Amino acid sequence: MKKQTLSQRKVAQVMHEFKEGELHSGKSDRIVTNPKQAIAIALSEAEELKKEKK
Numbered sequence: 914m915k916k917q918t919l920s921q922r923k924v925a926q927v928m929h930e931f932k933e934g935e936l937h938s939g940k941s942d943r944i945v946t947n948p949k950q951a952i953a954i955a956l957s958e959a960e961e962l963k964k965e966k967k
Contacts, residue, residue, distance in 0.1 A: 919966070920959035927955035 917925070930936040931951035938945050938954070945951050 919962055923959045923962055924955040927958060
């Protein structure tokens with residue numbers, strides 16, 4: 914069984930929120946409905962984690 918990195922877990926968490934209809938765009942109350950936007954948000958948050966770790 915492979916271990917997931919912190920970035921992979923963050924992407925999985927964000928995509929789960931998207932599938933449940935709970936992913937919000939930024940600080941607004943708008944719910945994300947576009948899967949491409951959800952992926953962009955997930956990758957952005959994963960990149961932030963990498964920068965914080967360094």
